[in-house]
Amino acid sequence: MSNGKAKAYTNIALIKYWGKQDEDLIIPSNSSLSLTLDAFYTITNVSFSKNNQKDRFYLNKQLQNNQQSKKVYQFLDLVRKKAQTDLFAEVTSYNHVPTAAGLASSASGMAALAGACNEALRLNLSNEELSALARRGSGSACRSIFGGFVEWEKGNSDSSSLAHQIESNHWEDQLAMIFILVNDRPKTISSRLGMQQTVKTSSYFPIWVKEAEKDLIIAKNAIAYQDFEALGKVSEANALKMHATTLACEPPFSYWSPDSLRAMDEVRTLRQQGFSCYFTMDAGPNVKVLCQKNDAPAILQELQKEFLPSQLIIANAGPEIEFLERNVSR
Numbered sequence: 001m002s003n004g005k006a007k008a009y010t011n012i013a014l015i016k017y018w019g020k021q022d023e024d025l026i027i028p029s030n031s032s033l034s035l036t037l038d039a040f041y042t043i044t045n046v047s048f049s050k051n052n053q054k055d056r057f058y059l060n061k062q063l064q065n066n067q068q069s070k071k072v073y074q075f076l077d078l079v080r081k082k083a084q085t086d087l088f089a090e091v092t093s094y095n096h097v098p099t100a101a102g103l104a105s106s107a108s109g110m111a112a113l114a115g116a117c118n119e120a121l122r123l124n125l126s127n128e129e130l131s132a133l134a135r136r137g138s139g140s141a142c143r144s145i146f147g148g149f150v151e152w153e154k155g156n157s158d159s160s161s162l163a164h165q166i167e168s169n170h171w172e173d174q175l176a177m178i179f180i181l182v183n184d185r186p187k188t189i190s191s192r193l194g195m196q197q198t199v200k201t202s203s204y205f206p207i208w209v210k211e212a213e214k215d216l217i218i219a220k221n222a223i224a225y226q227d228f229e230a231l232g233k234v235s236e237a238n239a240l241k242m243h244a245t246t247l248a249c250e251p252p253f254s255y256w257s258p259d260s261l262r263a264m265d266e267v268r269t270l271r272q273q274g275f276s277c278y279f280t281m282d283a284g285p286n287v288k289v290l291c292q293k294n295d296a297p298a299i300l301q302e303l304q305k306e307f308l309p310s311q312l313i314i315a316n317a318g319p320e321i322e323f324l325e326r327n328v329s330r
Contacts, residue, residue, distance in 0.1 A: 001049040002087075004119030008111035009318035010040040010097055011143045011150060012177060012288055014235040014280060015216045016242040018208065019199045021154070026139045027161045029199070030212040031154045033219050034143045037177060039315035040097040042105070043324070044112035046120045052088035059093050071106075075113060075137040082133075083121040091116075106191075110137030111144035115321045127320065131163040147320040148172040149223055151216075165320075171226045172317035176296040178277075178289040178303065179313040182259035189253055191283040197249050204248040211241050232278030232290055239280040255283050263287035266306050275299055 017032040055076055057069040066073075076089050091113065097105040114134035118125050125133060127145050135142035136158075143150040146165040149172055155161030189197075198205055215238045222230035246253050260281065267279040267289055277291040277299050291299050296314055303312055 001047060001051070002120040002122075003045065003047045004116040004121070005043070005045040005324040006112045006115030006119065007041055007043045007322040007324055008108045008115060008141075008144045009036050009038060009147070009321075010105070010108045011036045011140065011318075012280065013140065013143075013282065014231065014290070015212060015219050015238050016282070017139055017152065018212070018242045018245065018283075019195050019205060020139070021156075023196070025158050025161070026135050027156065027158075028139060028152070028154045030209050031216055032140075032143070032152045032212070033166070033216055034140070034150050034152070035172060035175070035177065036144060036147045036150060036318040036320070037315035038318035039179070039313055040105075040108065041318070042093060042095050042097065042108040042112040044091065044093040044109070044116045046113065046116040047090045047092075048085065048087040048120055049090070050087060052090055055088050055091070057091045057093070060095060071110070071137060072113065075110065076117070078136055079114075079117040079121060079123070079133070083123060085121065089117075089120075106138040107140040107144045110134055110141035111321055113137060114141065115145070115323060119323050128162050128164060130321070132159060132161065135161060135163075145321050148317055151220070166220065166223055168223050168226070171223065174293055175228070175317060176291055176293040177315045178291065178296060178300055179315065180263045180287040180289065180303065180307055181311045181313065182263060182287065182307075183257055183285045187255065187284055189255070189283075194246060194253070194255070194283050197253070198245045201250040202245045202248045204245045208241055208245045212238065215241075228276065228292055232276070235280050235290055236278040239282075243281065255281070255285055257285040260285045260287055262306070266303065270299060270302055273302075275302065 011034040013032050013034040015033040017028050019029040021029045057064045057072045111134045131142040131145040142163040149166040152163045215234050218234045277289050280288050
């Protein structure tokens with residue numbers, strides 16, 4: 001029996017990944033940049049054993065059915081092939097993230113699964129190689145292998161599409177992100193389906209790819225010079241460009257809710273009042289507010305005038321993947 005256990009944190013993209021050039025290998029159409037955060041994470045244990053008659057996946061102590069487990073089972077097939085084993089696995093995962101609500105649950109979940117499999121099967125992958133493996137489970141998972149600012153280079157092959165940490169002299173430790181949870185229910189349109197529809201039908205998609213690559217350069221320069229205003233502006237603009245592509249789809253769709261719009265308006269109002277803060281949104285209704293850590297308490301206090309305390313969570317920069325256990329017995 002071979003066990004492995006890993007803990008991975010969510011990441012929120014400041015320059016978004018939206019659209020694939022290769023669906024099977026999950027190679028994106030544009031490179032992206034994210035910030036790993038400490039507030040949400042996944043802990044996963046994997047046990048490969050000859051006593052297992054089939055794969056099983058437990059999420060938050062609940063046995064998942066075949067449909068719910070599809071992505072996990074496909075990933076297990078991938079690592080079995082890499083490790084040249086036919087052992088079935090039991091996967092036990094605890095998701096400290098609302099699942100499928102646009103809060104990067106798949107990023108931390110698949111990163112933790114990749115890390116646990118790496119330990120259990122002794123694949124001995126470097127973090128860069130592990131990020132390429134995690135990408136096969138969920139694209140954004142490749143960024144959750146690393147802490148702080150992370151760039152996912154789109155690449156053009158299975159081995160070249162991977163993530164790496166961006167050196168910032170620990171500037172990320174001076175930043176914070178406030179989550180405004182307007183809805184923690186599963187999305188009606190998954191990120192994967194939303195991307196497919198956008199690539200196939202949105203007239204804005206080709207423009208999005210070009211703009212995203214330009215935005216990435218601006219964001220990396222902002223990090224290099226520790227220019228918060230520049231990073232905030234390009235992050236907010238990039239998020240709006242991403243969401244604009246869905247409105248140009250046939251048929252059009254949106255991840256925004258009325259409360260999403262209210263949250264975005266509140267951030268703009270706070271800026272007009274002198275607070276330095278910017279919003280970003282992924283494929284879901286919840287809004288994330290990028291700010292400097294010293295300003296976070298005052299911004300949180302202002303947001304509490306419009307939203308319930310239970311809807312607001314402060315996150316700081318998070319660490320790289322943590323390997324918690326390796327246990328191999330024969």
